[in-house]
Amino acid sequence: MNKKRLLSVLLSAAMVAGTMTMAVPVAAEETEEITWMFWDDLEATEDLISKGYKEVIDRFNTEYEGQYHVTPITTNLEEYDGKLNALIAAGQTPDVYICNPGPNMDVYVNAGAAADLTDILQNQEADWYASFTDGIFERMTYDGKIMAVPTNFAAACVYYNTEMFAAAGVEVPATYDELLEVCQKLQEAGYTPISCSAGTAWCLSMIAGYLCDRQGVDLQAIADHTANWTDENCIAAGEKLKELSQYFQPTAAGDSNDQATAAFYNGEAAMLVQGSWAIAQINGNNPEFEEKCGVFQFPGIEGANDPNRMIVKTDNLLMSSTTEHQDAAIALMKMFTDETAQKYTAEVGGKFPIIKDLEINYDKAPAQLKYVQDIMANATGTFGFYNESLVSVEAGDCFDNAMVDIFLGNQTPEEAFQTVQTFYEDNVWE
Amino acid sequence: MDKILRDKKAICIFVAPALAMFVLVLVIPVIQMLYYSLCDYAALTPPSFVGLANYKKLFFKDSTFRIALKNSIFFMIFSAVTQQVIGLLLAVMLTNIPKGRNLFKNIYYLPCVLSSAALGLLWAFLFNPKIGINNLLAKFGIEGPLWLMESKGFIVLPMWVIAFVALWQYVGQNMMLYMAQITGISRDVYEASYIDGASKVKAFRYITLPLIKPMVITSLSLNCIGSLKFFDLVYNMTQGGPNHRTEVLATELYAEGFNYFKYGYASAISVVLLVMCLVVTLLVKKVIKVETYES
Amino acid sequence: MSKTVVKSNKNNIKPITMVIYIFLIILAVIYLAPLLWMLSVSLKDNAGVMAAPFALPEVFHFENYVQAWTLGKLGQALINSVLVCGVTLIVSMFFGAMAAFAIARMRWKFSEAMHTFFLIGMMVPVHCILIPLFVRFAKLGLTNSRFGLMIPYITFSLPMTIFLLTGFFKSMPGELFEAAAIDGCGIYGCFFRIALPLCRTGFFVSGLMTFIGNWNELLLAMVFISDPMKKTLPVTLTYFVGPYATNYVQMFAAIIIAIAPTVIVYCMFSNQIVEGLTTGAVKG
Structure with missing residues (x-):
């Protein structure tokens, strides 16, 4: 058993080294x-x-x-x-x-x-x-x-690179159609318009959630089955997601949340849709970026729902x-x-x-933070992340995955929302 | 002598500790699992008996389960075939080279002893579209595919990638087992065959192959069970995504149990998994009939 | 290791051998490159990894290791891992040897059935039984203790140990035991004085295998242990992959620290593994 003894000697040497970092807090008895x-x-x-x-x-x-x-x-x-x-x-x-x-x-x-x-x-x-x-x-x-x-x-907002916007000669968009135009011009100016992660599904689903809400999708009505996932407004949101996704960076499908955010603060893309926690991440990793980072609220869709509702x-x-x-x-x-x-x-x-x-x-x-604060001051209503606003965690994942499939082109918006509809038929509305 | 070896009391004493632990920690929980699989059991509420409802849903309504089953079976077949063939090939090569046998053997076996969770992270990193292999390919002007997100085809690309990594990690195990068996074959047998004019290929066909048959069973069973239970690499490389396309039974089981807390449903998947493991082991034993061999 | 297989009659290397060598060398590169790459990444800074992942580090950032060590409390984790795996190793080998001895050498009706029964244990995925086990252990106050973690580890190590040791015990010549019996050795004497000492290689192989398996085990450790002072190495590793940000260089540094003991132990003893497998598993 010599070798085993050697092994134990080795490992106990490692143990001694480790003991140095030990510190056990002792609490008083009546605490x-x-x-x-x-x-x-x-x-x-x-x-x-x-x-x-x-x-x-x-x-x-x-x-x-x-x-x-x-x-x-x-x-x-x-x-x-x-x-x-x-x-x-x-x-x-x-x-x-x-x-x-x-x-x-x-x-x-x-x-x-x-x-x-x-x-x-x-x-x-x-x-x-x-x-x-x-x-x-x-x-x-x-x-x-x-x-x-x-x-x-x-709160979830759109962060943008003011330098790129200036270089491409575009203004902050207020409507979805303007957003598309801005993307087009940015692209023509040689920039990647939007950085988004579909590898981390909820990032993509945040955009989808905004589009659904702007289209007037009513989650409560769906939960009560007075509305369906196959309704026109859902499908329209899905189509817009597909449309918008052509302006994502080429690696969006595989990039993680961190990478998509990094692409934004490293100046590889002009816009990022994220929650305000990203501020700390952006400024923490690239302090110089703070002064050229602007914020605007997710654009509204003309003729549809209230454009001042915020994801919080x-x-x-x-x-x-x-x-x-x-x-x-x-x-x-x-x-x-x-x-x-x-x-x-x-x-x-x-x-x-x-x-x-x-x-x-x-x-x-x-x-x-101040920009986001100003946007929040005008907000007329708030709603949650879509994946956290559905009836169960699983339903939220089902929605996220359906959005990823639309993005990847594996399913048409109709097919993808049909999947969510089927999930609700089987598990929720029974 | 015989009397000593039939000492009932001694047998009991010898077997008792292992058996007791086995029953308490493994058998009873497995029985509980069987029961839960017949229940609606949502983690924090007490289980209520629902009969075969979970199984019905699993087999007839759950498309993710079908994907997981497909992927698990693909993974098992792929691993079994490639790891057996390449493992054996490596073993034969290594036993036939004059120098460096130990060096190569140690290198190929190394990943087997490392944590697959850690290696999963490493490979996920390497197959990342921005920083990994694609970065290297881009230098040669090749645009690499999205290794872990591609979702077209019957067996999606990420599944092949994971299967490749598993092959990389575990083929050493089979190689070792076969090497052990081949080096155990007496040299005289081969020398006799050469004197009789047999070629190396013939010697392999008529001596090596038959003599390693018992090892094929062991190594194939371990292989199949290992790949059916497979979890770490998938979990660390894709977490079953995109949209469940790389889900395998173990990851679906984990997601249903620990993300959605459907313990009853997850138990039903466990039962399927356990049954598959048993069936596969029996099949392997049945298909490869062993002639008893004593060295 | 015994001299094996056919030696080439000629002294010059045949072309076929050359081809084999080239193949083996390419393969070795495929095996080592990712690991060496991990080492290289662990010595860079995050920005450098993003900019040029495959370039060698220009400045060696050894502080990654220092940070990983202190932030991840890797020292304490190492002690816990050694303690849990060490005790598991000893107990599972002893219990395993006892059962394997009874199965391999003693004569009773159910020995084959018992062998199969233990082998079926290898097929149970640990995920299946996690919840019932945890609930039970919590009631017994065994969660959040290193001792509580050892119990399932020992149990899950038993099938492999019994499988391998049964093979070793079976391969021992029966005359040994008969001679001992004639000398007045009882069954326990046979076990302790003959079977155990002669089975060193078997212990070595099965011990190494179970030790490595438990050393890398994540799921049970994650669920069972809450106290940061009791966490094992794999669990602490997961913290380098944070929810909102990933610190790649420290993560890889931590991984290297965590796998280093395994690699060292492996390099020292890899030859014995084969030797053990040769005499043991073959007969299993």
Whole structure:
């Protein structure tokens, strides 16, 4: 067994090397321990919003030292829901956990894994409740019960390269037809008009979602089966997606979200449709780009729906319905939504705060945030990401995939929406 | 001696720990899985019995399952054929070269011991339209295809790409098994055949092939089961996309279970997968009849 | 390794051998190039990778490794991996050897059936049983502990171990055991004094295989362990692929750190694997 012994010596040498980095936090005995579950590694992350969350956690543990202590449970994004489900199924629901809005949150609310926060917010912590932006709880309310607290929200807009627009002699388009013209001129001037990722399906589906909404697709009516996915307005949106996609970069089909965004901030394409979280990514990777990056809202379609509706998305905190440390959990959620955290969200993270009367120093904040803010001021309504607004996560994926198929040319818009229609017939409308 | 070897108590003691762990950690969960496959079980709500509904939906309504089944079978056949043939070929070549046998063997076997999750990331990177192989091809003026997004054809290009990477990673396993078997064949047998005037090709046909037959069964079964269960590379290279076209059984199982939390439905897929593994192993044993061989 | 196969009678290399060598060398390049490329990428910066992915790094960015090591807590992860895989290795080999010995050498009605039963275990995809297993373990308080992770690892290592060791035990000459029995050795003596020591190669091969398998295992580790201080190497690797941004150079640096131990161990012992397979698996 000499070789095995050698092996163990080798490996234990590696162990000793590793021990140096060990540091186990020791909590005082009477401290209330809670857990918070999140979808990014707080130590290794490059994402500015995640870094902001880490600051909140550190602040919480310092401020409440001896009283409360929170330990984050982190996974990567892909495995987040699987792991959270396993924990809930096993009766180990984290005290506070983050969640996307829409069908994802429905799952946890319907399973009884989330605590009803209505009473806490409206009565016990009325001041806290009053600090939130009006109407922000709309998508977190189930049968009149508030089930979550938002930490920020982001809006999807079109980012554009002002230099390229000037060089091609084009102005910001207000309608879809103008957008096509702009694309055409940009292309003639030798630029790639739009950078988009179909490799990451939700990026493409964001454009599709805007087109559907601009065409007047009513998701609630579809969910109630008073409208169909095969209706004219859906098909028209699909055709416009196909039309617009000829102006995407040639590698759009395979590029990931990161690559598509990188193509934009590296000056390889003139426009990018993204959520405002991309601001942090753009400025973080190419600081010089900030001054030539403009923002406009997704153009409307003439003679169709209201052109001032915006795609927005909140990050939400849910509290476990079975938590034994409600006070600690509430204190943590309050810290996520206090002024310090919210200021960070806006000025560094590039997402929108969810509390009122917050003074944002726009000189410190990324320039684009102000543009998005101005657009939001004119917004007449908001709606969610399409894949997060359908009846289930699976339905959202089905929609995303159908859009990818339209883009790749594997299916005509009619065929693609028929797939979604069939999915609804088989799974939703039964 | 015989009495010692028939000592019932000793047998029990020897088998008990392994058997107990097996039953507790594997058999009971598998039985649970069988039961769940007959239930509507949405992760966080308790399972409710629905009979064969999951299977009906799986076989008659689920187009993704059909793609996954098709891809898994393609993958199994492709892997079995290429890995067996190339593995054997490499083994024969390596046993016939005078120098460097160990070096080459170690190189070809290396990917087998590395994490396929890590290698999946590496290859996904290499087949990326911008930074990978296409970047290299572009230097020669060739516009490479979208390796991992092309979606035309009965078996889509990404499936071939993944199958190629799997071949790259795992062919060493078969090569090793065959080399082990071939080097085990006594040299005298060959020398005798040469004295009788047999050519190398003939020696291969009439000596090597028959003698490695038992290994074919082992290696082919491992091959087939491995490719049916295959998950890591697909998950890390395409995640089943575009639009489920590279879905295999294991990835669909994972998506249904962990993205959509349809545990009942996912269990039904597991059962199909398990049954396929059993059938394939039996088939391999039946088709290749072994003459008993003792060296 | 025993001298094998036919040696060419002539001293000069035949053309066919030349062709084989050329083929083998091309193949070796196909095998090594991606791995070397990964090494090259891990020493660049992100911008450099995007600009010229195949160029060699102009400046060696060793800090990628330092960052990957500290940010990913790879040191702690390495300890956890060694601990979990090490204990798994020892326990699964011991239990596996016991069962394999009973199956291979002892005479009882169900030995063949038992062998098949264990082999069927190889066919169960771990995904199938993840949920029932996790729920059960959570109730027993075995989740989020390295010990809890070892139990399924041991179980999933058993089929391979039993499969290989049965082959080894079967290939041992029966006279050995008979002689021992005549000398007054009981069944346990036969097992501990004869079977185990003579099976070193078998342990080596099956040990290496299960060790490598568990070392690379991701899914169970991901679901079972929540505490960052208890995570194994493959799990920590996944964090370099973030949700909104990907840091390629650090990711590759981390991958290289993670695969280095396997590569080193492999290079040291690869010859023994073949030797073991020669005498073992063949008879399985």
